[in-house]
Amino acid sequence: MFSHLSSEQQDKMLSTYFASEHMGYNQVRIHMDSCDFSTHMYEADPYKDDTELEKFSFADTEKYIIPLLEAAEKKAGKKLKIMLSAWSPPAYMKTNHGRKEGGSLKYEYRTRWAEYLCRYIREFKDRGFEVVRMSVQNEPKAVQDWDSCVYTAEEEKVFLRDYLVPAMKNHDLDDIEIFIWDHNKERIFDRAEAIIDETTDSMVDGLAFHWYSGDHFEALDLVHQIHPDKKLILSESCLEFGKYDKDAEAENAARLAHDMIGNLNHWMVGFYDWNILLDGEGGPNHTQNYCEAPYMFDMENDRLIERMCLEYYCHFANFIKPGAIRSASTKYTDQLDLTAWKNNNDSIVFVLLNRQSESKTCYLRIAGQQFEFVIPPNSIITGQIEENC
Template identity: 35%
Template sequence: MTKKIKVIQTAKDTEDRLTEKNTLEFKKEAVAASAAFEIKRDQKAQSITGFGGAFTEAGAYTLAQVPSELRDEVLEAYFHPEKGIGYSLCRTHINSCDFSLGNYAYTETEGDTELRDFDLSRDEEYLIPFIKDAMAVEGAEFKLFSSPWSPPAWMKTNGRMNKGGKLKKEYWQTWADYFARYIKEYQQRDMDIWGVTIQNEPMAETPWDNCIYEDEEERDFVKVLGPTLKEAGLEDVKIMVFDHNKDIMKSRVDTIFTDPEAAKWVWGVGFHWYGEDDTKDIVDDEVLSYTYETYNKELVFTEGCNPLFDADDFIGEWWTGEKYGRHVIADLNHYTTGWVDWNLVLNEEGGPNHVQNYCDAPIIVDTQKNKIHYNSPYYYLGHFSKYIKPGATKIGVASANDELLITAFENPDQTTAVVVMNEKDEAQEFSLKEEGQAVKITIPAHAIQTLVY
């Protein structure tokens, strides 16, 4: 039986934006093309957890400033499986982050080790309604994990949420209890927390909310958090470590995973893209393969964005989307199970951000003009999130070409999704082969395609 291939395309200098093109067919006869790819279905690797972005107070506040129809459009664009791009794995923050309106914690009472004053009212103003509205989108189904940027100031050695400092040893158990309380409070509001990371960027001393953990400190805190969650009946909550730049990842995973008493509590490793040389055509991801093959732990890209210096420079830019596509393909080809962008939405300044650490987002909402800008990363990410479903299995691709980037997955419904990306200034012709059949496809310059069959 001849297989038909549906081609979905986004291309620069065209109107193609996740546009379904002509249906093609595999043919038995030989197909000549300058590039050849062959699907190797027997070469199976990781299963997909999901794709998505982060719910932040900044994004929530931004959408609260515009008419409800714009808010609804943005939420549908991300979470509707057909009209949108079907996000399935998302992140949010415990306490404040830089993309909050200011520093805050759920209890700021000095020495509140019993968490008597624990209060989610700040989240209930903007953040929780944002998440719940996304959950209410027709067909929406996503997992949610949470990351702290900083414990309350009174738990830290520097007495403040910003600019470094460490978690005081006498508050390690209190902080673990804080995680459990947070998860249960969200559960009581009909929001399940699927997972947590120990700490966002634990090696970064920044002007905004942060907390430093050396390798051994994160290893030892896992031994407190894991049993605490289990005792609270939350043993199914996934614990991820590191949550920082993968170019400094190896010593962290070696320290944690060579200790069986720490490793047993950890489901996976979160990583970011900052600190890498973005001039390289292909991202250096050997540390991901090392981690997966050595320790058999799951890998999730937990944050990435383009820093923003002038919002006007980013609206409509194409290289930003290509950067996303390049990283997603490289990470997926090195055992990554989930890929989560940073802010889902920001305002026309790339904020709000309480320390002016502005950045780009796939969707920018101009709150002054009540206008939505869909930037190229939105479409590039959609080529993965909409067509590679949770539970999909990575399958092999034999490549005789290094001009194009490619990755392939078999979905739970037995459909196949192949993503091909061309960063060159010229169109490229390639053949896709499987089981003695082949099809010839042309991909335009600066384009990305998802092939579904």
């Protein structure tokens, strides 16, 4: 959709997301080969007989993704840290012979698939981009109408340990962080326990998770309790219009903010906004799985639309800065959501969400001082307390 925006619209969107004085996004997540939000299904090398990947083509990525990435880095004034994720291996490598409807990676192609993933990393790095992490597989337990591939915990573990990590070392890519799971929170602890042992512990830098099955914040606590050195990152949390009313903007934005606050309070260290720009329907999506995005573009009327979830995300990204440390906090009711963080400049930021239809009176107490304020119904507010206050 970025290619359809005017230069003024592109600048507005990029400034909001990537300029340091605004949201200051500093990391991005990009799919390897097609995902459901691609204009079509594609593979960089769909040829079964190409054992050395000599026909590997980066053309589909270069067409739309690279121009947006370059423009985003220019606006940010720095290299963005990239996470790569695969939705599916090429069809010929899978048990169901197709990119969608699940299927699994055939054992005889594990070596080639590991090489394929390394090739994707190298294509980005050779163009000067900074790839810092990847996930083994997007949603490895989901059989989807779009690009998908199923891994049991044992299959993911074996592929990681015996194929992917050795291949990355052979290609001098062992500085890339590897994340497992990349799926819903309620199974994240089970996956961690099944994959992380003495043979794989040093290979796993963290676990990526999605929000589609509900809160499950305690699952993050469990992972952190047993594996405190592993990073927990929200890699995907879009609102599907097949589940949520497109016109219920305030309610949908509040859902995202509730999840964000819960994750922040339960050891999440970073998040990716998936997606940052879609068309007026919530696509393009080659399976019509239309979803919300903070920016949507009405092509018929040439109008860039700011959705309410953009404002809600701004409360987190604008004020909680990289390197911030979570502060302990308590609240008097479950009808409010609260998170508090101390930035590197010693300012304390608190984000408060009211999802109720009535206003709430709040008394903020910190360091022996107290002041009263009111949070309106169905709203989110952010406060910043400076060190010299």
